[in-house]
Amino acid sequence: MMPAGHYLFLSLALFLIGAIGVVTRRNVIIVLMCIELILNAVNINLVAFSRLYGDVAGQAFALFIIADAAAEAAVGLGIIIAFFRNQETVFADEMDILKW
Amino acid sequence: MLDSVLFYFFAGIAIVCAAMMVTRRNPIHSAVFLITTLLATAGIFLQLRAEFLFGVQIILYVGGIMVLFIFVIMLVRLDAPLQELRFTFQRWVTAFVALALVLEVAVTFLLLRRLPGQGSLVLRAVPADRLPPNSEALAQSLFSSYLLPFEIVSVLLLVAMVGAVVMAKKR
Amino acid sequence: MPTGYFLEHLWLIPLFPLISAAMMFFFRRLIPKAAVSFLCVGSVALSFLYAAGAVLELLAAAPQERVYQQILFEWITPGAFATTGGLTQFVADWGYLLDPLSSVMVLIVTGVGLLIHIYSVGYMHADDGYYRYFGYLNLFMFAMLTLVLANNLLLLFVGWEGVGLCSYLLIGFYFKKESAANAGKKAFLVNRIGDAGFLLGIFLIATTFGTVRFTSRGLGDPVAFSGILQTLGALIDQHRLAYGAPVLTAIALLLFAGATGKSAQFPLYVWLPDAMEGPTPVSALIHAATMVTAGVYMVARMSAIYQMAPVAMDVVAISGALTAVIAASMAMVQTDIKKVLAYSTISQLGYMFLALGVGAFAAGIFHLMTHAFFKALLFLGAGAVIHALSGEQDLRKMGGLYNTIPRVSRPFMVATFAIAGFPPLAGFFSKDEILSHAFNRSQMLDRYLLLWIVGWITAGLTAFYMFRLFFLAFRGRSRISTHVEEHIHQPPLTMTLPLTVLMLLSIIGGWFALPVLWGEKNYFAEFLAPTLGGVEADTGTVQLGQHPLLKEYLLMTASVAMASLGLWLAYKLFLKNPKLHTQIAEAWPRLHRVLTHKYYVDEIYEALFVNRLKDLSTALGFLDAKVIDGVAVDGTATLTRVFSRMSMWWDKWIVDGLVNLLAKITSGFSVPVRMLQTGMFSMYATLILLGLVILLGYYGHHMQSWVRNLR
Numbered sequence: 001m002m003p004a005g006h007y008l009f010l011s012l013a014l015f016l017i018g019a020i021g022v023v024t025r026r027n028v029i030i031v032l033m034c035i036e037l038i039l040n041a042v043n044i045n046l047v048a049f050s051r052l053y054g055d056v057a058g059q060a061f062a063l064f065i066i067a068d069a070a071a072e073a074a075v076g077l078g079i080i081i082a083f084f085r086n087q088e089t090v091f092a093d094e095m096d097i098l099k100w
Numbered sequence: 101m102l103d104s105v106l107f108y109f110f111a112g113i114a115i116v117c118a119a120m121m122v123t124r125r126n127p128i129h130s131a132v133f134l135i136t137t138l139l140a141t142a143g144i145f146l147q148l149r150a151e152f153l154f155g156v157q158i159i160l161y162v163g164g165i166m167v168l169f170i171f172v173i174m175l176v177r178l179d180a181p182l183q184e185l186r187f188t189f190q191r192w193v194t195a196f197v198a199l200a201l202v203l204e205v206a207v208t209f210l211l212l213r214r215l216p217g218q219g220s221l222v223l224r225a226v227p228a229d230r231l232p233p234n235s236e237a238l239a240q241s242l243f244s245s246y247l248l249p250f251e252i253v254s255v256l257l258l259v260a261m262v263g264a265v266v267m268a269k270k271r
Numbered sequence: 272m273p274t275g276y277f278l279e280h281l282w283l284i285p286l287f288p289l290i291s292a293a294m295m296f297f298f299r300r301l302i303p304k305a306a307v308s309f310l311c312v313g314s315v316a317l318s319f320l321y322a323a324g325a326v327l328e329l330l331a332a333a334p335q336e337r338v339y340q341q342i343l344f345e346w347i348t349p350g351a352f353a354t355t356g357g358l359t360q361f362v363a364d365w366g367y368l369l370d371p372l373s374s375v376m377v378l379i380v381t382g383v384g385l386l387i388h389i390y391s392v393g394y395m396h397a398d399d400g401y402y403r404y405f406g407y408l409n410l411f412m413f414a415m416l417t418l419v420l421a422n423n424l425l426l427l428f429v430g431w432e433g434v435g436l437c438s439y440l441l442i443g444f445y446f447k448k449e450s451a452a453n454a455g456k457k458a459f460l461v462n463r464i465g466d467a468g469f470l471l472g473i474f475l476i477a478t479t480f481g482t483v484r485f486t487s488r489g490l491g492d493p494v495a496f497s498g499i500l501q502t503l504g505a506l507i508d509q510h511r512l513a514y515g516a517p518v519l520t521a522i523a524l525l526l527f528a529g530a531t532g533k534s535a536q537f538p539l540y541v542w543l544p545d546a547m548e549g550p551t552p553v554s555a556l557i558h559a560a561t562m563v564t565a566g567v568y569m570v571a572r573m574s575a576i577y578q579m580a581p582v583a584m585d586v587v588a589i590s591g592a593l594t595a596v597i598a599a600s601m602a603m604v605q606t607d608i609k610k611v612l613a614y615s616t617i618s619q620l621g622y623m624f625l626a627l628g629v630g631a632f633a634a635g636i637f638h639l640m641t642h643a644f645f646k647a648l649l650f651l652g653a654g655a656v657i658h659a660l661s662g663e664q665d666l667r668k669m670g671g672l673y674n675t676i677p678r679v680s681r682p683f684m685v686a687t688f689a690i691a692g693f694p695p696l697a698g699f700f701s702k703d704e705i706l707s708h709a710f711n712r713s714q715m716l717d718r719y720l721l722l723w724i725v726g727w728i729t730a731g732l733t734a735f736y737m738f739r740l741f742f743l744a745f746r747g748r749s750r751i752s753t754h755v756e757e758h759i760h761q762p763p764l765t766m767t768l769p770l771t772v773l774m775l776l777s778i779i780g781g782w783f784a785l786p787v788l789w790g791e792k793n794y795f796a797e798f799l800a801p802t803l804g805g806v807e808a809d810t811g812t813v814q815l816g817q818h819p820l821l822k823e824y825l826l827m828t829a830s831v832a833m834a835s836l837g838l839w840l841a842y843k844l845f846l847k848n849p850k851l852h853t854q855i856a857e858a859w860p861r862l863h864r865v866l867t868h869k870y871y872v873d874e875i876y877e878a879l880f881v882n883r884l885k886d887l888s889t890a891l892g893f894l895d896a897k898v899i900d901g902v903a904v905d906g907t908a909t910l911t912r913v914f915s916r917m918s919m920w921w922d923k924w925i926v927d928g929l930v931n932l933l934a935k936i937t938s939g940f941s942v943p944v945r946m947l948q949t950g951m952f953s954m955y956a957t958l959i960l961l962g963l964v965i966l967l968g969y970y971g972h973h974m975q976s977w978v979r980n981l982r
Contacts, residue, residue, distance in 0.1 A: 002107050010111045010144075012205060014118055014137075016198050021122035023194045023232055023957045029127055031953075033134050036165065037118055040141050043153075051148045056237045059150050060246050063238070066153075066160055067253045070261030073165045076173045078267030084176045096950035200964050210957055 007048035014041035026091045032076050039069045106147045114140035127173045131166060138162050152235045273332035273339050276801065277324030283342055284321050284377065284886045285420060287314040288853030295318045304401055304639035311405040319381035326374040334801060338424050338489035342366035347425065360829045361481055370489070375636060376419035376568055379643050383560045384412055386769035390651050391552040393765030394658060397547075404444060411437035415561050424473050424483040424499075427569065430467070431533065434562045435462045442549040454545035457774040461542040463533015472525030476576075479518055480506070485572060492715060494699070500575050502513050507579075514579055523576055523583030527590075528762050534566030535592040536624060539615050543875055547609040551654030554609060557645035559616050564639050574632045574803050585718065588628020588709075592725040595621030597870070599732035601622035602738065604856075604866045608653045611740050615690070616646060619734060621706055625726055629719060632710035632803040633796035637784065638705060640795075641697035645689040648773035652683035655762045655770065656744060660755050666740065671749035675759060678767040680745045682774035687741045689777040689835045691734035696922055700781030701830070703731060704796075707826045724925060730830055734837025744844040 014037060021034030043062045050058025084090055087097070114137050120262055121133035142157040291314040295307070302310070316356070329337050347363040369377070388408065394486040395404050414433025436459075443455030476499065477483055486498035506512040512519065530536070534936040535543040546558050557563070569575065570587065595618045602614035603755055619642050626635030657664055659676050673680045689696040692703070704725050713719030749756070783795035856863045 002103055003877055007106065007144075007148075010114065010168050013115055016121055016201065017115070017118045019960055020198055023120065023197075023960060024191050026953075028125055029169065029176070030122075031128050033130060033169060034122060036161075037134065037137065038122070040138065040161075044141060044144055047145055047148050047150050047153060051150070056232075056234075056241050057246070058240050059153055059234075059238055060249075062150075062153055063156065064249060064253055065244070066156060067257060069159060070165050070221075072258050072262040073168060075260050075267065077168060078264035081171075081172065081175065081268045090152050092953045093951055095952070099948065099950035116698050118708070161424070197957070197960050201960075204964065250842055 004048060004052050004065070007044060011041045011045040014038075014044065017096060026093060028080055028090050028092055029077075032080070036069060036073065036075075039065055072093070086087065103147060106143070110140045110143035110147065114144070115135075122168050128170070131169050131173060132170075135162055138166070149233055152238050272337060272963040273329050274324070274935060275328030275331070277321055277340070278328050278339050278369065278885070280321060281325055281339070281344055281369055281420065284318045284367075285324070285413050285416035286755070287317045288316065288409040288416070292406050292409035292413060293744060295402050295409065296936075302395070302402060307402050307405055308392045311409050312385070312392060314387050315385045315407060318412070318416065319378075319385050322374075322377045322381045326371055326378060327547055329369055329371075329374055334797075334892065336799060338368070338370045339487065340366060340368045340420075340486075341488035342490070352481075352688055357693055360436060361477065362627065363423055363425040365426060366422040366484075367420040367491065368485060369420065370486075370802050371799045372571060372636065375421050375640060375799070376414065376564075378417050379564075379640055380412070380419060380561050381645050383773075384415075384556060385553050385649050385774055387556045387560075387651070389767050390555075390654075390754055390769040391550075393763040394654055395550060397886065398550075401445065404441075405756050407437055407440045407444070408553070408556070410726050410752055411557065411562075413439065415565070418565055423491055424476065427572075428469065428473060431565060431569075432466070433531075434468070434557070435459060435533070436934055437597055438462070438546070438562055439556050441553040442546045444549050444553065448548070450545075451548040454542070454548040457545050458542040462532045465529045465539055467528075468525045469529025469532075470760060472522050472529065475518065475522045475525060481524065499573075503575055504863050509825060516579065519576055520580040521583045523573070523580040526573055526576075527583065530566030530570050530624070531590070532565045533565075533569075534620050534624070535617050536566075536621065537597060538588055538872070540594065540598065541639050541876060543617055544610050544613045544869075547607070547613050550649055551609065551657060553653070554613070554651035555647045558613065558641040559650050562736070563616060563620055564623070564643070567620065567627065567635055569641050570624070571803060572626050572630050574627075577627070578630070584630065587624050588722055589718075591621045591624030591626075592722050592729075593621070593630055594618070595625060596725050596728045596732070599729050599736065601748075601866060601869050602736040603732065604863065606666050608656065608666055608669070609650075609664060610741065610804070611666070611736060612646070612649055613735065615649075618927070619646065619690075622702065622726065622729070625722060626705040626708065627720060629705075629709045629712050631705055633799045634704035634708055635699065636780075636799060636803075638701035640779050641701040641777070644697060644773055644776040645686040647821070648686040648770060648777055649690070650677050651770055651773065652686065653744075654765050656683075658762055658766070659759050660751065661758050663751070663755055666743040668752060668755075669744045670747045670751065671745070673745040676761060679762060679770060682770040683745065685774045686777055687737045689839065690731055690737050692830055693834055694827075695778075697777050697779070697781035703827055703830055704784060706730070706830055708821060710826055711822075727829065727833055731833040731837040736833040737843050738841035739836050742841060744868060747846055751806060778924040841875070842866070900929070 018034045018037035018041060022031050025031050025034065043065055045094065046058040046062045046065070050056060050062075078088065081096065087095065089095065115134045116136040117140065120129045121137060124130045124133065137159065138161050142154050142162075144152075145157060146154040288311075291310045294302070294310060312946060325339075327907045329339060341364045345362055346365045349361055351360050365538060370747045371854045388405075391404065391408065395401055398404065411434060414430045414437055416430075418427055418430025418434060421430060422696050439455045439459040442458050443452045446455075456844070473483060479499075480499050480502040482502060488498070488501045503512070531538045537664045543558060543563070547554055549557075577587070598614045598618035598621060602618065605611045605614060623635045623638050626632070626638060638749075654670070655676065656679060657671065659679070660669065661670070661861070663669065685696070689698040694700075706723055709719050709723040709726060751759075783798075786794060844855070867872075
């Protein structure tokens, strides 16, 4: 058996990478992909602890998260397309119409 | 023994590919690296005896979501030079924040005076043949205890579908 | 106590003329002239009849019982207040008193008044304001009768003011003439000055005695009804008041001040000559026979108090003598027939007060009565002359009327002899009474002797100017303008009949005192003694007793001699040698001028009082315009402006400033917050992450324990 902490660290690492990516990258599509990465990290965490306690609820939760991630990715990409049609850009620092 | 090997193997792939994904210039490259990361994650799931999730991950995540991503990347492909700046101006702040987060977690664990992997947080060995069949157990809980979230998620998917269609429609 | 129908109906006597006056005022021109005459003269006639009946019933009682009072209703009941005698219940009632003194007065007022009313019918028949005249005249009768019949000082004062009002109304009867209107005002104002003193005297009496009623006798229950006379006696018995007490002197002097105004004594006599602007019958009634005698009556009524205040008596006597001689001197040079008679009235009133002042109260009233007869006769005669001469009043333009209007001139001559003091006419007896009292009280070269001398000399002056008047008006060569002379007409019977009656009265009126000639008591004085005797005290009261007969005869001879001297001088100067008086006037021009200008008294009064009052009003007007209007009104306006400016500053800078400050603070706060809205979601994401880190750090220690509790 793997100690649960290892899974925790893995999850943390992936989370951090994803978070850094969300904040740092200019291309919003990449940002969305990083968000998917974050969600995955959380999934690993959940499943690991589900295995630890023998409770299948964690996996159910993870399943929901996957479904939710799919929906979110679809809608988010739809927004990007709509925005791209208007402003002709996918770069974050050029998207400042809501500036003060 | 096999567990550790598998774990370290898949974990390493996941982390490395994730790091690569975040730093690529070309979005297609990033997408491909994300696919590998997701596949590695699926492997982790398998190692954790979650077969259903392993399957779902590959089919849904990789086969559905990433395909969608690839489509959109190609849709918004710009002819702008790929030499452009990749990172926003917040990179230093982000570095600091990430470091802070790591430190916090480390401190927490240190205060417990246990290194990870020792002490209470140990996976209690549930022998492999004692585990209930994963799909059945999952289905059982999904359709009894978590029926409501299940239904809500279906509504959510419907809403998302409608929303995406509306959002991306040509006016 | 005397009783009888007329006494019980005493209250009707003032009421008759009041009713006819009221009818005059309400119905005015609706009543035809004949009815007016009938009503007004008739009401006075009725009053006279009732008065005569009441007096006869009074005489039926014993001399000590001749007091009758009746109370109509309680008028003023303010309740208890403190006096020198302790706490009393003050009550002033509307009641009438008939005793010897008031019976004399009421008979004079109604009798002479009736004659003058009859005369007025003829005199005023051509006048447009016929009804108004009789209305006022009857109102005057009502007021005068209230005055003489009043049983207390307050009601007397009501009558006092009433006659003052009617005097004003009647003097200013020809109101379209400015001099007449002014004369009315002057009379009322000068009167008022005296009235102020009178009121103070009444108040002082009220606080000293606790009552203003004259006496408590003549009523059913005298104990519950205190009178001044009785209270005075009680206070003297209790040694609370003494002979010569200051409060009594003060009362006496204040009351005399009122008498000075009403009876035209020095220095408040200036209104009487001007009062001649009114119709002549008015002058006869009011300013000779009745109103001006109200002062004399009032002093006589309060004789008990005066006898206790010798200082006041001296003041009265000296004032009377002074007035008599000054007025006589002014009468000598007057050219208006009525003015001469006016000054003569003042002079004779002075005689009356002289009498009162030396303690001869009865003699003063006696002279009042005889004076009423012959002065009324003189005025009515003068009126007849003026009427006959179609309004001519200047003596220089008269003359030779003796045989032209005999029915006027004969009574007039009798009256002149009477006023001069020739026996056996009325004036002789009364004047002689006064002078002999003055002489008899003197003890070798004291003030009483001086008073006698002044009175004696004045008698001569009186004879002089009266005969001057007679000679100038009736005798000698006619100086009448031809235009007037053509229209001389005999006065009607209504005018000559009263003259005749008054002439008879002037002849026999003094015969009450005939017994004095042979050393017996004076009937008149005897009649009045119960009223004028005063409080029984050892104060040297009036002695009606006998004097040595020889002394009396000597004094009589002296007065007649003086009167004859006056007559002879007048004869010489005005009849025998008509130009002589003009030569004398030119010989002493300054003296003549002073006399003609009446000692410049009017001018002095105007400078001293009238102009000073005008200056005061000018000053007050200035004060009002500049100070009050300037400071108060304009000042308030300026103050309001200043305040409004301050308000504006406050509003603009402080109130609005606060509001603006709030706005500025809010916008100041909003600036950094606004900067957060960069529109770049990567920054938002950074902030989310940062928030997560902070939260973890903050709640980190909870996580430890949670982790520790895990299995």
